[in-house]
Amino acid sequence: MISVSEQKSFDQRFSLIRTLAPDKVLSREEQTRLTIMDAGVGDFFSCFGSTYFIQEINTYQEASEDYSKLMDYFVTELTCLCLETGAVGHFEWEIDDELEVSITLDQTKFKRLTDDQGEPIDEDDLDQIVADEDRIVYAGETFEYDDDWAAVYRRDGKEEQVYMYEFVNDRASMFLTIEEWQDGDKEEYRIYISKPVTPAEVTLISRGEGEP
Template sequence: MISVSEQKSFDQRFSLIRTLAPDKVLSQEEQARLTIMDAGVGDCFTCFGSTYFIQEINKYQEASEDYSKLKDYFVTELTCLCLETGAVGHFEWEIDDELEMSITLDQTKFKQLTDDEGQPIDGDDLDQIVEDEDSIVYAGDSFDYDDDWAAVYRRNGKEEQVYMYEFVNDRASLFLTIEEWQDPDKDEYRIYISKPVNPLELIFIFRGEANDERA
């Protein structure tokens, strides 16, 4: 016997799958033409053998450190439902000379991180880590400082300010990102592990009704 939450997840996914009418499946030519940059809410794509339904599309826009000026650099975030498992996954893409794409693998906390000497760290240590360009260790892997920047995050018509700290492990091809959300009452940190994805791995198979004109 499955739980109520499992049944709800199954019903939601089954309902979405029923909307994937055969006459709406994209041709091979259309699949080859579309990239993640063409994504819209309601679209479906495959990646790494799983099928994803796009539920939300939100954006980070780079800003000056005091958030008074916006810059011409964006990271687009796709919140997707995996139709096979019911898990929610996040894909991101950006243009940095060329199209770059990543998938979030896990979310963690400061208690799982140390500095390169094995000492625990928290949000108060980040500015010093950036100044010294030190590394952060997670699950035995060392992530080197790569970049830090301020951003405005837009979701459902609302804007939030967030400061990004980015670290990279070239050997394992993994990214560690610490997001410091600028809440007026209390800073909130969200820490993610992600990996790069070859954009050719993502193949659109179905366009939502709102995006038919772009297919």
């Protein structure tokens, strides 16, 4: 017997699958021509053999360190429901000379991170890690410092300030991002592991009817 939450998830996905009517499916030419940049809320796309329904689209816009000035660099975040598993995940895309896409694999905590000497780290170490361009180790993988930047995050017409600390593991082709969210006089930290996706692996397959 399945739980109430599992039944609810199944019913939601079944309802969404029923909206994939033949007249909504894009032609082969459109699927080839369109990219993740053309996707909107309520659309469906496939990637890595799974089908995703886009629930939300939000953006990060780069800002000066004191958030007084906005830059012309954006990262677009897609919150997606996987129809096969019921899991909610995130894809991101940006233009950095060319289209770059990534998928979030996991969310973790500081207690699972160390420096390259095996010593634990926390939020108080971030400024020094950036100054030294130091490494962070997660699950046996070493991530090199890559960049840090301020951003304004926009969701549902609201804006939040977030500071990004980015690290990369070229060998395993993975990213580690520490997000410092401002909440009044306090900060909240969210840590994500992600990996790049070849843009051509994302195929927009149907224009949906929006959120059910």
